[in-house]
Amino acid sequence: xxxxxxxxxxxxxxxxxxxxxxxxxxxxxxxxxxxxxxxxxxxxxxxxxxxxxxxxxxxxxxxxxxxxxxxxxxxxxxxxxxxxxxxxxxxxxxxxxxxxxxxxxxxxxxxxxxxxxxxxxxxxxxxxxxxxxxxxxxxxxxxxxxxxxxxxxxxxxxxxxxxxxxxxxxxxxxxxxxxxxxxxxxxxxxxxxxxxxxxxxxxxxxxxxxxxxxxxxxxxxxxxxxxxxxxxxxxxxxxxxxxxxxxxxxxxxxxxxxxxxxxxxxxxxxxxxxxxxxxxxxxxxxxxxxxxxxxxxxxxxxxxxxxxxxxxxxxxxxxxxxxxxxxxxxxxxxxxxxxxxxxxxxxxxxxxxxxxxxxxxxxxxxxxxxxxxxxxxxxxxxxxxxxxxxxxxxxxxxxxxxxxxxxx
Amino acid sequence: xxxxxxxxxxxxxxxxxxxxxxxxxxxxxxxxxxxxxxxxxxxxxxxxxxxxxxxxxxxxxxxxxxxxxxxxxxxxxxxxxxxxxxxxxxxxxxxxxxxxxxxxxxxxxxxxxxxxxxxxxxxxxxxxxxxxxxxxxxxxxxxxxxxxxxxxxxxxxxxxxxxxxxxxxxxxxxxxxxxxxxxxxxxxxxxxxxxxxxxxxxxxxxxxxxxxxxxxxxxxxxxxxxxxxxxxxxxxxxxxxxxxxxxxxxxxxxxxxxxxxxxxxxxxxxxxxxxxxxxxxxxxxxxxxxxxxxxxxxxxxxxxxxxxxxxxxxxxxxxxxxxxxxxxxxxxxxxxxxxxxxxxxxxxxxxxxxxxxxxxxxxxxxxxxxxxxxxxxxxxxxxxxxxxxxxxxxxxxxxxxxxxxxxx
DNA sequence: GGGTATTTGTCAGGGCTCTCAACAAATTAG
DNA sequence: CTAATTTGTTGAGAGCCCTGACAAATACCC
Numbered sequence: 001x002x003x004x005x006x007x008x009x010x011x012x013x014x015x016x017x018x019x020x021x022x023x024x025x026x027x028x029x030x031x032x033x034x035x036x037x038x039x040x041x042x043x044x045x046x047x048x049x050x051x052x053x054x055x056x057x058x059x060x061x062x063x064x065x066x067x068x069x070x071x072x073x074x075x076x077x078x079x080x081x082x083x084x085x086x087x088x089x090x091x092x093x094x095x096x097x098x099x100x101x102x103x104x105x106x107x108x109x110x111x112x113x114x115x116x117x118x119x120x121x122x123x124x125x126x127x128x129x130x131x132x133x134x135x136x137x138x139x140x141x142x143x144x145x146x147x148x149x150x151x152x153x154x155x156x157x158x159x160x161x162x163x164x165x166x167x168x169x170x171x172x173x174x175x176x177x178x179x180x181x182x183x184x185x186x187x188x189x190x191x192x193x194x195x196x197x198x199x200x201x202x203x204x205x206x207x208x209x210x211x212x213x214x215x216x217x218x219x220x221x222x223x224x225x226x227x228x229x230x231x232x233x234x235x236x237x238x239x240x241x242x243x244x245x246x247x248x249x250x251x252x253x254x255x256x257x258x259x260x261x262x263x264x265x266x267x268x269x270x271x272x273x274x275x276x277x278x279x280x281x282x283x284x285x286x287x288x289x290x291x292x293x294x295x296x297x298x299x300x301x302x303x304x305x306x307x308x309x310x311x312x313x314x315x316x317x318x319x320x321x322x323x324x325x326x327x328x329x330x331x332x333x334x335x336x337x338x339x340x341x342x343x344x345x346x347x348x349x350x351x352x353x354x355x356x357x358x359x360x361x362x363x364x365x366x367x368x369x370x371x372x373x374x375x376x377x378x379x380x381x382x383x384x385x386x387x388x389x390x391x392x393x394x395x396x397x398x399x400x401x402x403x404x405x406x407x408x
Numbered sequence: 409x410x411x412x413x414x415x416x417x418x419x420x421x422x423x424x425x426x427x428x429x430x431x432x433x434x435x436x437x438x439x440x441x442x443x444x445x446x447x448x449x450x451x452x453x454x455x456x457x458x459x460x461x462x463x464x465x466x467x468x469x470x471x472x473x474x475x476x477x478x479x480x481x482x483x484x485x486x487x488x489x490x491x492x493x494x495x496x497x498x499x500x501x502x503x504x505x506x507x508x509x510x511x512x513x514x515x516x517x518x519x520x521x522x523x524x525x526x527x528x529x530x531x532x533x534x535x536x537x538x539x540x541x542x543x544x545x546x547x548x549x550x551x552x553x554x555x556x557x558x559x560x561x562x563x564x565x566x567x568x569x570x571x572x573x574x575x576x577x578x579x580x581x582x583x584x585x586x587x588x589x590x591x592x593x594x595x596x597x598x599x600x601x602x603x604x605x606x607x608x609x610x611x612x613x614x615x616x617x618x619x620x621x622x623x624x625x626x627x628x629x630x631x632x633x634x635x636x637x638x639x640x641x642x643x644x645x646x647x648x649x650x651x652x653x654x655x656x657x658x659x660x661x662x663x664x665x666x667x668x669x670x671x672x673x674x675x676x677x678x679x680x681x682x683x684x685x686x687x688x689x690x691x692x693x694x695x696x697x698x699x700x701x702x703x704x705x706x707x708x709x710x711x712x713x714x715x716x717x718x719x720x721x722x723x724x725x726x727x728x729x730x731x732x733x734x735x736x737x738x739x740x741x742x743x744x745x746x747x748x749x750x751x752x753x754x755x756x757x758x759x760x761x762x763x764x765x766x767x768x769x770x771x772x773x774x775x776x777x778x779x780x781x782x783x784x785x786x787x788x789x790x791x792x793x794x795x796x797x798x799x800x801x802x803x804x805x806x807x808x809x810x811x812x813x814x815x816x
Numbered sequence: 817g818g819g820t821a822t823t824t825g826t827c828a829g830g831g832c833t834c835t836c837a838a839c840a841a842a843t844t845a846g
Numbered sequence: 847c848t849a850a851t852t853t854g855t856t857g858a859g860a861g862c863c864c865t866g867a868c869a870a871a872t873a874c875c876c
Contacts, residue, residue: 014436014456014457015432015433015436015456015457015458015462015834016424016428016429016432016433016436016834017429017833017834017835017861018426018429018833018834018860018861018862018863019861019862020424020429021424021425021426021428021429021861021862021863022861022862022863024423024424025423025424025862025863028422028423028424040823040824040825041824041825042823042824042825048422048423049422049423050423050863050864051863051864051865052824052825052826053825053826053827053863053864053865054423054862054863054864055825056825056826057826057862057863077873078822078823078872078873079821079822079823079872079873079874080821080822080823080824080871080872080873081822081823081824081825081870081871081872082823082824082871082872083823083824083825084824084825221654222653222654234743236743236744238646238651243646243744244745245630245744245745245746246629246630246745246746246747247745247747247777248745249742249745249776249777250743250744250745251743251745252742252743252745252776252777253742253743255742255773255774255775255776256738256739256742256743257735257738257739257773258668259667259668260666260667260735267775267776268772268775269738269772269773269774269775270773327665327668328739330664330665330677331664331665331736331739331740331743332739332743334660334661334663334664335642335644335658335659335660335661335664335739335740335743335744336644336651336653336658336743336744337652337653337654337655337656337657337658337659337660338653338654339654339655364676364677365663365665365677365678366663366677367663367675367676367677368657368660368663368675369655369657369660423863425832425862425863425864426831426832426833426834426862426863427832427833429832429833429834429862430832430833430834433833433834448852448853448854449853449854450852450853450854458834458835459834459835459836460853460854460855461834461835461836461854461855461856462833462834462835463854464854464855464856465833465834484843485844486843486844486851486852487843487844487845487850487851487852488842488843488844488850488851488852488853489841489842489843489851489852489853489854490842490843490852490853491852491853491854492853492854
C-alpha cells in the first residue's frame with residue numbers, strides 16, 4: 001500500500017464518499033485534458049460525459065491546485081463563442097526521480113505533462129560503498145535537481161528512488177537486498193540527510209516498465225517488460241497496473257526452467273533461463289568470462305562491441321541466449337497472453353543480436369494464437385527508463401488523485 | 409464487457425456519479441452482511457465505516473430489493489437495545505447455472521448467499537449432436553430447475569451457461585469452438601427456445617476457477633486453476649478477478665514448452681506440456697491408448713481405476729505427467745507468484761497420483777521464494793465447479809451491484 | 817455594419833447521498 | 847423502578863452533480 005498502485009485493492013473495500021466521487025471526476029477531467037489537449041471546458045464535458053457546469057467547477061479546482069492552466073483563446077474557425085483552451089500545467093507540480101545504479105547516480109524532474117525538464121546523471125562507482133555515503137550523494141544531486149526545477153517554476157510534489165534491488169511490499173522505505181550495490185536491508189530514511197525529502201524506494205526494473213507504459217504513444221495495457229541487470233527479471237503490467245504477485249515475486253523470469261535437465265543454477269534448480277541468458281552465462285559462452293563482476297555496465301558494452309565487430313563466439317553466445325529467452329518468453333506468452341513483450345535494460349542494448357533468435361523461437365512455439373513479431377520490441381527508453389519511471393510515479397499518482405496537490 | 413468482470417476497466421474510464429456511490433455503498437453493506445452475518449445495522453456501520461443513518465438507508469433499500477432480510481432480534485446478552493439481525497436473503501434473487509458437458513447436462517440454482525438450492529444433472533451423449541438439439545434439452549432442464557426454484561421462493565435473475573469451448577471476449581452470446589462437442593461458432597440465442605431465458609455462455613474452466621474462488625472459506629485473491637478437459641488450460645484469478653489476457657488466450661498452460669526438444673505437438677511446436685500431461689499422452693503412456701476419444705469422462709475414471717489398482721504403467725504415466733505438470737507450473741509460479749495452485753477438472757480426480765510428483769518438481773525448482781506444498785491442492789469442488797460457477801456468476805454480479813435487482 | 821444563430825462559460829435551483837446531532841425504543845444493571 | 851447503554855430513525859446541513867437559463871463571444875448572412 002505504498003507506491004505505484006499498491007492501492008489497487010481499494011475499490012471493493014471501503015464505502016464511497018462524495019469526496020471519492022469528486023476525486024475521480026477531477027482525475028477524469030485532468031486525464032482527458034492530458035490525453036487530448038488543447039480542450040475547452042465544453043470539449044471536456046462532451047468527451048467525458050459530465051455537464052459543462054460540473055466540468056467548470058472541476059477545472060476551477062484543478063487550476064487552483066496548479067494542475068491545469070488556461071491558454072489563450074483558440075481561433076477555432078467554428079461558429080460560436082470560442083472556448084478557452086486548457087492544458088496540463090508545465091509550471092506547477094512535478095515529480096522528482098532518483099536512481100542509484102552500480103556505476104552512476106541519476107536525478108530528474110518531470111512536469112505534470114510527463115516531460116522531463118531536469119536531467120542529471122553522474123558516474124559513480126557505487127558497488128560496495130556504504131549506503132550512507134551513496135545516499136548522501138544522491139541527496140545532494142536531488143537537491144541540485146530540485147533547485148534547478150524551481151528556476152523553471154516547478155514544485156516537487158513527490159520523490160521516488162530507483163534501486164537495483166528488492167523492495168518489499170510493505171511500506172517503510174526499505175530496500176531489502178541490492179546485491180550489485182552490496183546493500184542488505186537499508187532503510188532509506190536512516191541515511192538521508194534531510195528528513196523532508198526522503199524518497200520512496202522502488203525496484204528499477206518495475207519503474208522501467210511503468211515508464212515504458214506511461215510514455216508510450218498508444219498505451220499497451222498488458223505487457224511483459226524483461227530486463228537483465230542482476231538476474232533476469234520481468235515486470236508485469238496487467239491492465240495498466242504493475243502486478244507484483246501475491247508475495248511480490250512475480251516476474252522471476254530468470255528461474256523459469258528452460259532445459260529441465262540443464263546445468264545447475266545457483267538457485268538450486270537446474271536449467272534455469274539465467275544459465276543461458278544471464279550475463280555471466282553469456283560472457284562465459286562468449287569466452288569473456290574473466291570480467292570484474294562489479295562493473296556490470298561495461299560487460300554489456302563489451303558484448304555489444306564484440307558482437308558489432310562480428311566476433312563469432314559472442315554472436316553464438318547471444319544467439320543461444322536469445323533462443324533460451326524465447327523459450328522462457330513462450331511460457332510467458334502462453335500464460336499471460338500479453339499485448340507486447342519489451343526487452344529492457346541490458347537486453348535493449350543487445351537487441352540487434354538477440355531479437356532474431358528470440359523472435360524465431362516465439363514464432364515456432366506460439367502457435368495457438370497469432371503472435372505478431374512486432375509485439376516483441378526493445379525498450380524505447382533504454383537506460384533512461386528507471387529514472388524516468390521514478391519521476392513519473394509521482395506524476396501518475398497526481399493524475400490519479402489531483403487532491404494530493406495542495407489547494408490553491 | 410459481457411460477463412464475469414469484463415467490466416474491469418470501468419474505474420479509470422468514466423466519471424463517477426452519485427448513483428455510482430450509492431451502488432458501491434449498497435455493495436459494501438451487502439458484502440459485509442454476507443461475510444459476517446448476522447450483523448445489525450449498527451454492526452455494519454461500525455465495520456464498514458459509514459454512519460448508522462447511512463447504513464439504515466442502504467439496508468432499507470437492500471431489503472426492498474430482496475437482497476437482505478431481517479431476522480428475529482438476537483438475544484445478545486449485552487446491555488442496550490438489541491440490534492435486529494440482518495442476513496442475506498435465501499428466498500429472493502437467485503442465479504441459474506447451466507452446463508453442457510460432453511456426457512451430461514446440468515442445471516442449478518444458487519441463492520444470494522451462494523448456497524445451491526436446486527441441482528440437476530442428467531447423462532447425455534452430447535458429442536457430435538446438433539447444437540440445437542442439445543440446447544433445447546438444456547433449455548428444458550433450465551425450465552425445470554427454475555420451476556423448482558420458484559417453489560422455494562427463488563427468483564432467477566440471471567443465467568449463465570458453462571461450455572467446454574472457447575468463448576470470445578466480445579458480447580453476443582457466441583461459442584467459438586467446442587471441439588469435444590463438435591461445435592463451431594454457435595450463437596446460443598439462435599437455438600434457444602425461449603428468447604426470455606437465453607443464457608450467456610462462458611468457458612467452463614473459467615467458471616470452475618471462479619467457483620473455487622467464490623466459495624473458498626478464506627478467499628485467495630491470486631491463484632492459478634489448472635484443468636484438463638480438452639486441452640490443458642489454466643484460469644488465472646488475479647486480485648480476485650479472472651484474467652483473460654490481452655486477446656483472451658491467457659492460461660494456455662498446455663503449450664508451455666516443457667522439454668524444448670520433446671515430441672512434436674499438434675500445435676506445431678515441440679515438447680508442449682500437452683505431450684506429457686494431456687489425456688491422450690497419459691493414456692498412451694499407460695498402455696490404454698485405444699480409447700474412444702468422445703467419451704472423455706470415462707478415460708479419467710479408467711485411469712483412476714487402474715491407478716487405484718496399482719497398475720504399474722498407469723502409475724508411471726501419471727508420475728511422468730505430474731513431473732511435466734510441475735515443470736510447467738514452475739514457470740507459472742515464477743512468473744505470476746500466485747497464492748495458490750488448484751488442480752481442477754480431470755486432474756482433481758487424479759490428484760492422489762499426480763500431486764506427489766507435481767509437488768516434488770515444484771519443491772525442487774521454486775527456490776527463490778518459499779513455496780509451501782499446501783499451496784498446491786486439488787479443487788475442493790471437483791466436477792461441480794463449472795456449474796456452480798455459472799450460477800454464482802449472477803450472484804456475484806448482484807453482490808457487486810445490487811441495483812441490478814428490481815426495486816421493491 | 818448590424819442582426820441572427822451558435823457555442824461557451826457561469827449561475828441559481830433542485831435532487832441525491834452522506835454526515836451530524838438529537839431522540840424514542842429496547843434492553844441490562846442495580 | 848430507575849439509570850445506563852445501545853439501536854434505529856429522523857431532521858438539518860453540506861457536498862456534488864444536473865437542469866435550465868443567461869450573458870458573452872464569435873461566425874454567418876444580408
